[in-house]
Amino acid sequence: MKLNTPITRRRALSLLGTATCLPMIHAARAADARRLRIGIMAGEDEDLWRVIVANAAKEGLDLSIMTFSDYNTPDEALAEHEIDANAFQHGPFLQAQIAARGYDIVAVGNTYFSPIGLYSTRWKSVADLPRNAVIGLPNDPSNEGRALHLLEALGLIRLPASAGLLPTPLDIADNPRNLTFHELDAGIVGRSLPDLDAAVVNTNWALKAGIDLQKQKIGQESLQDNPYVNFIAVNAADAKAPWITPLVNAVHQPSTRTAIETIFHGSVVPAWT
Numbered sequence: 001m002k003l004n005t006p007i008t009r010r011r012a013l014s015l016l017g018t019a020t021c022l023p024m025i026h027a028a029r030a031a032d033a034r035r036l037r038i039g040i041m042a043g044e045d046e047d048l049w050r051v052i053v054a055n056a057a058k059e060g061l062d063l064s065i066m067t068f069s070d071y072n073t074p075d076e077a078l079a080e081h082e083i084d085a086n087a088f089q090h091g092p093f094l095q096a097q098i099a100a101r102g103y104d105i106v107a108v109g110n111t112y113f114s115p116i117g118l119y120s121t122r123w124k125s126v127a128d129l130p131r132n133a134v135i136g137l138p139n140d141p142s143n144e145g146r147a148l149h150l151l152e153a154l155g156l157i158r159l160p161a162s163a164g165l166l167p168t169p170l171d172i173a174d175n176p177r178n179l180t181f182h183e184l185d186a187g188i189v190g191r192s193l194p195d196l197d198a199a200v201v202n203t204n205w206a207l208k209a210g211i212d213l214q215k216q217k218i219g220q221e222s223l224q225d226n227p228y229v230n231f232i233a234v235n236a237a238d239a240k241a242p243w244i245t246p247l248v249n250a251v252h253q254p255s256t257r258t259a260i261e262t263i264f265h266g267s268v269v270p271a272w273t
Helices: 009-016 017-030 044-058 073-079 091-101 143-155 203-206 244-251 254-265
Strands: 002-007 036-040 060-066 084-089 105-112 118-119 134-138 180-184 199-200 217-222 230-234
Touching: 017 105, 036 044, 036 073, 044 060, 044 084, 044 203, 044 244, 060 073, 073 084, 073 091, 073 105, 073 230, 084 091, 091 105, 091 143, 091 230, 105 244, 118 143, 118 203, 134 143, 143 199, 199 203, 230 244
Parallel strands: 002 060, 036 060, 036 084, 134 180, 134 199
Antiparallel strands: 084 230, 105 230, 118 199, 118 217
8 A cells, every 4th residue: 555645746747757758657557557546635535545545455456545735636637647546526626627627537436425514613503693794715616606505505695596506706696694705725714714704614624724523513515416425536538447446346335434434523424325
């Protein structure tokens, strides 16, 4: 098992060598397709993938885990064949990436569902949020849209039916409490919580920011009919590769289910039956 330290895109490129070496790398990999490089986000997912790596070994796979510190680079690294698969995103995020960058990337197997939550250190409930409250939102299109739909589900705003999955604050049709929105990087919004009345934060970033998921959460989205289930993604050309099934099988194991429930303290749930 190989579990690397967090890397930036530049670091990933340096590990792979110069462009003149790539044909040799691809030739070597073609000779042993069972060795796979998997991109994940740094943090709790590293503990989860230690379990999956052990499961994968039983499936005949040798996984090398490469960690990333932001949401944009894992798909770029996948599209450029610096990694073989990644596991960090949900459907709306991938669709936004495809629309913006033209990637040919597909999902091949679910991993977990991480409900996005509304957190506050100042207020105990959604009902307590005052008029003119300042709400932090993640600023990438898919997660901002997801955050706004959560606020709508909680009765704080109303979005038009035409807004789709990627609305912005400009799309809000009704804002009865005159809420103000601060759009921040997903990795920063949780750490900014003390300066805000409330913030919508992805679970993994909430954990990294030291947010108490039980005491400081005042609202959470539902799993029912939710498009934001995370999955393993690969280049479309690899979707039927022989290593796909054993890789997905390595995730869909009782030990992985237990690890998800333990590592994320019940705030994240397995997304396979």
